[in-house]
Amino acid sequence: MNSLPINTRIRGLSGLKKTLPCLMIASALAFGATAQAATVAAGQNHVMSAAVPTEVATGQAAPVGSMAQAQTLKLALVLPLRDEAGLDALLAQIQNPQSPNYRHYLSPEEFTSRFGATQQDYDAVVAWAKSNGLTVTQTVPNRHVVDVQGSVATINRAMHVQIGNYRHPTQNRNFFAPDREPTLDLPVPLLDIKGLTNVNPPHNHLLHGDNVQHMNAIARTHGSGPSGEYLPSDMRAAYYGSGALTGAGQTVGIFSYDGYKSADVTLYYTKTGMHSTVSITNVLVNGYSGVCDAGDGSGTSTCDDGEQVLDIVNVIGMAPGLSKVVFYEGDSATDILNRMASDNTAKVISSSWGGGDFGASDDAIYKQFAAQGQTFLNATGDYGAYNASTWDAPSLDPNILDVGGTDLTTSGPNGSWTSETGWSGSSGGYYKASKDNIPAYQKLSGVITSTNKGSTTLRNDPDVSAEANFDNPTVSNGKFETGYGGTSFAAPRWAGLLALANQQAASNGKSPVGFVNTQIYNLGLGAGHTSQFHDITSGSNPPQEGSGSGFKAVAGFDLVTGWGSPQGAALINALTQ
Known part of the structure; x- marks a missing residue:
């Protein structure tokens, strides 16, 4: 038969021009x-x-x-x-508080049977x-x-x-x-x-700052780590406070294109004086053997696992009472994502990776997440406003929560939030080649304005943000290192906070918060938004690679920090109504 080939051009991240195979669904x-x-x-x-x-x-x-x-x-x-139009209609009901189907989620078996x-x-x-x-x-x-x-x-x-x-x-x-x-x-x-091309290798959103960037960052930092760097406990104190929620009974999933050494997680706690009893389960997807250590966390081979370690310790730092962290690792984003959806074990999922085989076809899996009450959080990247060199999938997909970066100041070690600005590396904006149209929650009156300069036709990033400057430590290949930053830190911090929200929802006899974008945008437009979010109104994200113009943080929604960072207890109360 005659058929129509579809060629869609996409560019990559990390300052490198790349092209991903971007799928088109049936229509x-x-x-x-x-x-x-x-x-x-x-x-x-x-x-x-x-x-x-x-x-x-x-x-x-x-x-x-x-x-x-x-x-x-x-x-x-x-x-x-199958019946994607019917699925879209159901998702709209699941996200509508006025619908009898509000947060009435499907099991994987029910999803498969219907869609x-x-x-x-x-x-x-x-x-x-x-x-x-x-x-x-x-x-x-x-x-x-x-x-x-x-x-x-x-x-x-x-x-x-x-x-x-x-x-x-x-x-x-x-x-x-x-x-x-x-x-x-x-x-x-x-x-x-x-798998037909490797034109765009996978990469994480973790950066090591140079000496100037590091010194500038720690000059304004008052954390519990070396030179005042921030530890996960500092993030919990700043964004949640001293409340009783710990994530008890909750499971968080972590997406990874690579494995890690369990000894490096232990070393992080040894060097920082922190500790954790949270169980970490490793899931190797589709025969993946684990580049670092055959996936069991005990290997001794060379392992660039700074990203993997920070994901684990920052999720646990925000929610220290989690029942479990499930660490999914593999060499195909589609396989990993699909396993997470089929397992339906983790109701909150954090990813700090881009490139590889991430593509528009994965939107079908994000919709399954939403139908099952799973929240998928994605780090937007570290190279400023989106352009042909600084955007990469899965950022800008309408069915995920995209997290940008900020520069945080606290009152002292394990202290309260004092101030926050937009981090210059926080990737955000919109990008025509992504082919992601503006979602309904960004069409709400008051979201896109002449001040924030967002697009009225395309999906805008980020949705929310958290600390990401060069004032964070991690461990890689047996070495404790300082001066790291990136939205890789911001995504797991928000993931831990949403685990706290799911704990509160469960204690109130309610379902998990699931896909929260619609609710977050409605809260951002509401009268109480300044008590639920830290509305960040200074800072900018000029593109650091390629052409294009950047954006400024402004009152309300913006393309540097989204709606801002969380004011934990108040936001959790609002999300679990």
Whole structure:
């Protein structure tokens, strides 16, 4: 049959131009895509995604030879949701306090029954993979992903492509990618195929400040750590205070593209004088062996785990009585996210990563999170206002809570909040190439103004923020280090706070707060917003890479700090009404 390939251009983060395969769901109009007509062989089904990076499609990346035909690749075949319009209508009811379905969440089994691919379609994808010589490595209960692996030669034949090596036009490295969009002799549609290119490597949102940045940061810092740096206990004191909530009975999930050493977590507590009895469970997704230590936290190999350690200790620092932290690690964002949704164990999930195979197709999983009462928090990044060099998925997805960065001052070690400004590295703004239209909660009167200069047609970031300056320690590969910053710190701090909110909700006989964006924006517009948020009105985030203009923190919502940082007890009370 004739079909329409969809090519969507996306740029990367960390000051590097990158291109992600950005999927289009069944209706390309849902993401504002432009279809380009092409003819494929009769009987072939074109995947509803763009697998060819812009660098390849435009000829910017020079080919440097074919990929070894015997080399094995791992792919994730992603199926579309069923009745997505019905799901969107249900989510609107779940988030509406006036609806009888308000916070009446689905189980993973109920979600799959109503909105997952049919068993017949799922079985057809599995059968197609096997008949084309691919090894099925994992099937999943929500019928959203079929994981396969096979040689490059097998994949080329099955998908009618030629995967080759290319020289990146702006980075000193090669990458692999297909030369055309894949077409499959498959009777059912696929939403996406993850793993056909590594043009955009995964990266975290953690930065080590230089000496000047570090000294400037600690000059205004009054924390409990070395040189007055902030420890997780300082964040709990500043953003929550001395209340009784500890996160008891709650589980927080952490997303990671890499493993960690349990000895490094122990070293953090030893060096800071802190301690924790919270259980940490490691979940290795789809056969991931753990780069650092085979995933069990006990390895001795070299391990760049500063991000992973700070995620763990900052979530626990905000909610020291958690029942459990579940640390999910793998090499595919889609696989990790889908496992989190299928498990439905963690009602709050924190991620400080971007790039890799994150893409627009993951929005289907974020919607499952929302339907199940799970909150997914994402660090927006550390390179200022979004542009072609400073934005990367999953930021700007409308179904996640995006967290920016601030520069905090407290009254002293474990002291109260004193003042806060927007951190210059806090990534935010909007980006046309993301294809994410403005969500309903940002269309509310008073959110986007001439003062904050937000977009009236595109999704704006961040939603909220927390401390992220270069005044934080972490441990990496057996070494305690200071002078770190980044929105990597802000996301787990908010995750810990939402675990406190879920504890309070449970004690009141209520459901978890779930997807909180709609409620947060309504609170921000309400008369009590200055008692629920620290409204940050100074600071800016000029882009530090590439072109474009930055934004300023202003009264109310802005594109540096969102609605601001949490005033813990008051905000928790409002969220759990």
